[in-house]
Amino acid sequence: MYNFSAVRKIVAGPEAINSLGKEVKNLHLKKEKVLIVTDKGVMKAGVIDKALKPLKEEGIKFEIFDEVEPNPTDIIMDRGGQYLRKINAEAVIGIGGGSSMDSAKAISAIGCNKGSVKEYFSYLNLSPEPFENQPKPLIVVPTTSGTGSEMTPFSVITDTKTNIKRDVFTWQFAPLVAITDPLLTISLPPKITAETGIDAFVHALEAYTSRDSNPFGDANAYYAMKLIVNNIRKAYADGKNIEARTNMMIGSTLAGKACGNVLLGIVHALGEAIGGRYNAPHGLTMAVCLPFSMEYNFIANPDRFADITRLLGKNTNGLSTVDAARLSVDAVRELLNDLDIKEDIKLMGVKEDSLSLLAEEALGSCFTDSNPRSVKLEDYKQLLSKLYFR
Ligand SMILES: [Fe+2]
Incomplete structure (x- = not known):
């Protein structure tokens, strides 16, 4: 017997990013307010502007959490979760490489559940639904052709106590929509x-x-x-x-x-x-x-x-x-x-x-x-x- 799960929707191809606003609309959020999780590199490279344009065109309200770093830690994800709670956004958009998308997964869950992401490190394959409350709806936009995080139920989190990378696995982390636009990778060195x-x-x-x-x-x-x-x-x-x-x-x-x-x-x-x-x-x-x-x-x-x-x-x-x-x-x-x-x-x-x-x-x-x-x-x-x- 095999189990095979997949992300519900992929919007792929050049200019796919222009559909971001419509995909948020399709989530039917009450206040249409989202949190964007990304890193300083994406902000500086101007990729973020390509994502903000379609959001603005659809009148979506947004805040940005851009503190994600390479090999993101439990501390950064907890901080993002607190920010999500504070601004009371209804959905999360992760834009960037694996670090940003993995952080967005954890933030969308921690932002509406008790405790620290550390408390979920041991959940690999043990519990199909470790989070009591369903994470906020998640849309991801990869800016590299590498991690594949847009399709996976994994969030790789560096444990700051031990410096060990933890793979936290739950389909509760799965994005609802992956928008994969190769034009976002054009300026990668x-x-x-x-x-x-x-x-x-x-x-x-x-x-x-x-x-x-x-x-x-x-x-x-x-x-x-x-x-x-x-x-x-x-x-x-x-x-x-x-x-x-x-x-x-x-x-x-x-x-x-x-x-x-x-x-x-x-x-x-x-x-x-x-x-x-x-x-x-x-x-x-x-x-x-x-x-x-x-x-x-x-x-x-x-x-x-x-x-x-x-x-x-x-x-x-x-x-x-x-x-x-x-x-x-x-x-x-x-x-x-x-x-x-x-x-x-x-x-x-x-x-x-x-x-x-x-x-x-x-x-x-x-x-x-x-x-x-x-x-x-x-x-x-x-x-x-x-x-x-x-
Ligand atoms: Fe990998």
């Missing part, structure tokens, strides 16, 4: 385009190879990988290539749709451990951990990894399935090389004496059990050692 695009690719790859995979997730993940692989180099090389930007946005949304229903693997377990402790960009941690994790994993599901080799453009004729699967590691290294991603975990500030601690944190991730190959503490230590001494 190449480095961010590459790193966020690799994050999207990892969502699809880990969903496709997960022990938890299912046919509904597979369909989304497979096509997501195809779109991302065929367009990420083009979007990196020419950010104004609208066709490539559009395909990247659709790819990341489909990848999010898959991984919203399938638990992922060790790329996310390791990357989130590193990102939480060293405040490293999520997409970059994904890129750095990806080839080493694939090297570890491909023997667990050679058929799937051989598919990935072919999606990455390699000819597997005449190769055994295992050799075809092994080739996926080289193919992904070539992709990262073309995208000029050369960082390693030392450059992110990781210290040798913290490798054991990171291994323990990765082991505690909700994604350890769904990884295609069994992974124990010693395996994580060896993987981190390879990443450190590469």
Whole structure:
């Protein structure tokens, strides 16, 4: 038996942002007052103006909470929740990358429930509806093609007590509407385009190879990988290539749709451990951990990894399935090389004496059990050692 849930409505394509006011109207709010949750980068880049225009045209009242930071913390989300309560907005709009959308999810819930978001850290998969009161209706607008948060029931929250990233999972967090407009990504610099695009690719790859995979997730993940692989180099090389930007946005949304229903693997377990402790960009941690994790994993599901080799453009004729699967590691290294991603975990500030601690944190991730190959503490230590001494 499979369960597969999805966000109710996606409005996708160039200029989709112009429908934001109408989508708020469709929520039938009494006072038509919303809270926008975003970050200073979105405010500065002028993206916010593109969102405010359709709201103003429909006469929607709004306030802005722009305190979201990368790897957002419980403290920021609690503060946003208090602000939502104070201004008494009836709905939330999250605009930005994963940090803003994940914050908007938590704020829409905390703003109408008791306590701190910290009190919900343990709810992963344990309670379908941890929040007593239904969160405020949520509309999200991604400004990167990466996180897929617009489609998922996850909010990744950094616990300020432990510096560990927590994945809080509940379909109560699911947006009602996702507005995915590739034109909002046009001004993203190449480095961010590459790193966020690799994050999207990892969502699809880990969903496709997960022990938890299912046919509904597979369909989304497979096509997501195809779109991302065929367009990420083009979007990196020419950010104004609208066709490539559009395909990247659709790819990341489909990848999010898959991984919203399938638990992922060790790329996310390791990357989130590193990102939480060293405040490293999520997409970059994904890129750095990806080839080493694939090297570890491909023997667990050679058929799937051989598919990935072919999606990455390699000819597997005449190769055994295992050799075809092994080739996926080289193919992904070539992709990262073309995208000029050369960082390693030392450059992110990781210290040798913290490798054991990171291994323990990765082991505690909700994604350890769904990884295609069994992974124990010693395996994580060896993987981190390879990443450190590469
Ligand atoms: Fe991710």
